[in-house]
Amino acid sequence: MELDGKIFLFDGHSNVGQRGDLEFIADRLSDPKQYTVQLPSEKLYLRVTKSLDTPDNLEKLYRLIEHYPGKMPVIIYREKKKQALLLKSNRWISFNNNVQSQLKDFLGEKSVFLKKD
Incomplete structure (x- = not known):
């Protein structure tokens, strides 16, 4: 070989x-x-700003994501650690207008981004 x-x-x-x-x-x-x-081909990118990057807020974010289980990968970018993390498939999401609205309310309008390859 x-x-x-x-x-x-x-x-x-x-x-x-x-x-x-x-x-x-x-x-x-x-x-x-x-x-x-x-x-x-579709992935959801979520940015967690430094001010929101606390254990309590991350737990709330994970609970929100887990409330909408689906087949879309979720990638979280943590500004504080300058780290991007692809969540395990058990935390992939079913993305719709309702979850989009909740995520934007929690993270901010510019922190929720749907990318299609």
Whole structure:
């Protein structure tokens, strides 16, 4: 098998070699493509501003999202941490005018963005 220029996922353990150097013994070699998922073309982006980024507000946001379970991925951008997070599929949303209105009321008009590829 040709390995040059390819990326693989290794599962194994470390070992101390005969010369005292650290070795990695691969028990299993996998192609990482088997772990990837193709996301739907529509995604909901939510921006949490620094002033709203508190544990209580995040909990309220998650509860609101969970109230509308669906098949649209939700990506939350937290300004405070400069971090974007794709929520797990159990927190994907069924996006409609009602949930859009609630999210905009909570996060702000410019913090709710629906993107279609």
